[in-house]
Amino acid sequence: MNTLEAVGDLRLTGLTKRFGSFTAVDDLDLTIPQGSFFALLGASGCGKTTTLRMVSGLEDPTAGRIYIGDTEVTSTKPYKRPVNTVFQNYALFPHLNIYDNVAFGLRRRGVKDVKKQVDDILALVELAHLAKRKPTQLSGGQQQRVAVARALINQPQVLLLDEPLGALDLKLRRQMQIELKRIQTEVGLTFVHVTHDQEEAMTMADTIAVMSAGRIEQLGSPEELYENPATTFVANFLGQSNLVAGTVTGKEDGVITVDTHGVRIALPESRSRVESGAVIVGVRPEKVELAAGNAAIESGRNALPGGVVTDASFIGVSTQYLVKMPWGQELSVFEQNTGKEIYRPGAEVTLHWDATQTFGLDGSQDIEAGAEIDDEAAK
Amino acid sequence: MTKTFDWIKAHTLGFVAILIFVFLIAPNAVMLLFSFNQPANKYNFVWHKFSLNAWKNPCASADMCSSIKLSITIAIITMILATALGTMVAFAMMRYRFQGRTFLNVLLFLPMAAPEVTMGITLMTFFYNTTGSNSLGFDTIIIAHVMFSLSYVVVTVKARLAGMDPTLENAAADLYATPFQTFRRVTLPLVMPGILAAALLSFALSIDDYIITVLTAGNEVTFPMYVYSSFQHSVPAQIDVIGSTMLLITLAGITFAQVPQIIKTRKA
Numbered sequence: 264m265n266t267l268e269a270v271g272d273l274r275l276t277g278l279t280k281r282f283g284s285f286t287a288v289d290d291l292d293l294t295i296p297q298g299s300f301f302a303l304l305g306a307s308g309c310g311k312t313t314t315l316r317m318v319s320g321l322e323d324p325t326a327g328r329i330y331i332g333d334t335e336v337t338s339t340k341p342y343k344r345p346v347n348t349v350f351q352n353y354a355l356f357p358h359l360n361i362y363d364n365v366a367f368g369l370r371r372r373g374v375k376d377v378k379k380q381v382d383d384i385l386a387l388v389e390l391a392h393l394a395k396r397k398p399t400q401l402s403g404g405q406q407q408r409v410a411v412a413r414a415l416i417n418q419p420q421v422l423l424l425d426e427p428l429g430a431l432d433l434k435l436r437r438q439m440q441i442e443l444k445r446i447q448t449e450v451g452l453t454f455v456h457v458t459h460d461q462e463e464a465m466t467m468a469d470t471i472a473v474m475s476a477g478r479i480e481q482l483g484s485p486e487e488l489y490e491n492p493a494t495t496f497v498a499n500f501l502g503q504s505n506l507v508a509g510t511v512t513g514k515e516d517g518v519i520t521v522d523t524h525g526v527r528i529a530l531p532e533s534r535s536r537v538e539s540g541a542v543i544v545g546v547r548p549e550k551v552e553l554a555a556g557n558a559a560i561e562s563g564r565n566a567l568p569g570g571v572v573t574d575a576s577f578i579g580v581s582t583q584y585l586v587k588m589p590w591g592q593e594l595s596v597f598e599q600n601t602g603k604e605i606y607r608p609g610a611e612v613t614l615h616w617d618a619t620q621t622f623g624l625d626g627s628q629d630i631e632a633g634a635e636i637d638d639e640a641a642k
Numbered sequence: 643m644t645k646t647f648d649w650i651k652a653h654t655l656g657f658v659a660i661l662i663f664v665f666l667i668a669p670n671a672v673m674l675l676f677s678f679n680q681p682a683n684k685y686n687f688v689w690h691k692f693s694l695n696a697w698k699n700p701c702a703s704a705d706m707c708s709s710i711k712l713s714i715t716i717a718i719i720t721m722i723l724a725t726a727l728g729t730m731v732a733f734a735m736m737r738y739r740f741q742g743r744t745f746l747n748v749l750l751f752l753p754m755a756a757p758e759v760t761m762g763i764t765l766m767t768f769f770y771n772t773t774g775s776n777s778l779g780f781d782t783i784i785i786a787h788v789m790f791s792l793s794y795v796v797v798t799v800k801a802r803l804a805g806m807d808p809t810l811e812n813a814a815a816d817l818y819a820t821p822f823q824t825f826r827r828v829t830l831p832l833v834m835p836g837i838l839a840a841a842l843l844s845f846a847l848s849i850d851d852y853i854i855t856v857l858t859a860g861n862e863v864t865f866p867m868y869v870y871s872s873f874q875h876s877v878p879a880q881i882d883v884i885g886s887t888m889l890l891i892t893l894a895g896i897t898f899a900q901v902p903q904i905i906k907t908r909k910a
């Protein structure tokens with residue numbers, strides 16, 4: 264069977280890659296439905312590029328299999344796979360002009376009349392006027408768009424994008440995001456999009472896989488991952504979280520009660536990963552509100568009293584607070600600008616939020632996992 | 643005071659550049675000048691009077707012109723063989739891990755590092771003991787020239803290959819190019835400047851080699867050998883004519899090679 268015509272879901276089973284004794288990709292099991300937009304999100308060095316290289320055939324897996332539909336392509340040569348890549352470093356051919364770079368794939372497959380297709384795709388990425396230039400005469404962002412066009416023009420079953428928008432400024436980035444998403448929906452290709460940028464992953468992808476140290480930490484829709492992170496890594500890496508360690512003290516009517524630093528917190532059972540013992544309770548900063556001093560909090564809401572504001576930054580639509588808790592931990596709160604009082608540093612406050620917005624994680628994990636990496640990526 | 647100092651500072655680089663340029667160009671200028679000389683005696687060392695004789699009659703000595711023909715033939719064959727072999731060696735060394743790769747690396751530097759006389763004697767001894775003393779001649783010169791040019795070719799092509807981004811070949815494979823198409827469409831065009839430089843280098847090394855050639859030439863006489871031996875009884879102005887012609891051809895070649903570049907930059 265001609266592997267170039269394989270159609271269907273992209274399936275990875277037990278995919279592993281070791282470089283010497285170092286495991287870059289660790290026993291990956293993944294099904295990416297045909298026609299879906301899949302984002303692979305993770306910190307630098309976690310194995311994203313290596314995974315893509317195995318799918319495109321440029322790297323031989325140490326173990327595991329790769330399927331496109333029912334066709335196994337694990338050891339198929341890269342030029343016989345219906346897969347194209349937008350490389351992280353663009354990898355444009357320096358001796359060919361933009362037009363010939365973009366036409367390269369079509370010509371290798373023996374397509375005779377490439378002009379119309381090349382012109383169309385160059386117009387799409389707004390580079391028609393630069394067709395005769397060499398890659399070195401283009402800006403970083405323009406080169407990136409050529410790389411996207413060069414892969415996209417082949418309309419492969421699976422398009423692998425290795426941080427394809429990294430070098431673009433915010434405006435162009437948004438524009439390309441919309442464009443890529445539109446093309447993907449229109450042509451129904453499977454996109455596997457690697458990115459550092461969680462916002463990009465969330466706005467574009469149907470499914471996100473958060474990867475860490477060669478493994479998938481969690482896989483799901485953007486909402487699922489954001490609302491119900493499975494690990495502290497995901498909770499910290501995807502957006503920000505307030506995570507507080509505690510112990511389960513009881514369970515009643517689908518609500519788990521947790522003791523954290525002497526305070527009783529209610530946690531919906533459906534949103535908790537553990538039902539007894541050590542637990543980490545979490546809540547997203549934008550769901551938390553502040554009340555002055557030890558004001559009484561209505562029932563149905565969780566409250567953490569005794570906080571002292573250490574930093575308040577007013578940024579127009581919201582105010583971002585850092586609040587130091589009696590046990591020394593600093594929690595963050597994003598309060599929307601609804602005309603409420605702004606608390607100054609030094610003010611005593613109680614944090615409170617809708618109890619159903621609380622999530623619970625396995626208490627044996629590192630509470631800071633993924634947090635530092637995210638800060639770095641944000642810079 | 644500071645003004646003069648500033649002026650000196652600003653112009654030192656230009657001044658040094660001019661000095662170096664003069665230093666490089668002077669011998670060639672003298673050669674060109676003396677090709678128009680009509681020497682008073684057999685030695686074209688002292689300016690006597692302007693004449694076009696040597697240029698009108700470059701082959702006054704038949705031996706000289708046959709020696710030039712021989713030198714050019716040898717240089718062309720050497721260039722083709724050394725470039726083809728050296729390019730293959732360079733690819734093998736860059737692309738494959740094999741036993742003795744490091745050793746081969748050292749071996750390749752040997753002809754560059756070893757004194758030429760030693761190499762010449764060694765080669766002569768080698769030919770005496772293998773193909774016999776009668777075998778010295780055209781073939782042995784070629785073998786010797788290919789041998790010492792090879793290292794330079796390998797080093798030049800290897801440097802070019804090492805500077806090539808390996809993901810370019812990945813990208814070609816990803817875009818449906820078979821290994822052969824990848825080589826033809828991507829690798830070869832990118833390495834070509836290195837291969838051309840290596841070819842020029844091996845031609846230049848071969849055409850002016852004296853020491854090794856003399857020791858492996860048997861009865862053959864190449865141009866450098868002719869010049870050196872003629873020195874015993876005469877130095878005709880024709881030698882300067884040949885030298886000048888080579889210089890002009892080289893200059894024309896370099897200029898010509900840059901024309902497409904210049905046109906392109908103009909257009910862009």
Ligand SMILES: Nc1ncnc2c1ncn2[C@@H]1O[C@H](COP(=O)(O)OP(=O)(O)OP(=O)(O)O)[C@@H](O)[C@H]1O
Nearest residue numbers: 282285287305306307308309310311312313314351
């Ligand atoms: N050829 C190789 N030999 C040895 N180690 C390698 C090789 N390629 C990658 N690695 C290692 O494997 C790990 C994963 O690399 P990979 O390139 O997949 O990371 P990544 O997730 O794409 O990172 P980034 O976001 O920085 O691009 C890294 O620790 C890297 O050092």
Ligand SMILES: [Mg+2]
Nearest residue numbers: 311312351425
């Ligand atoms: Mg990468």
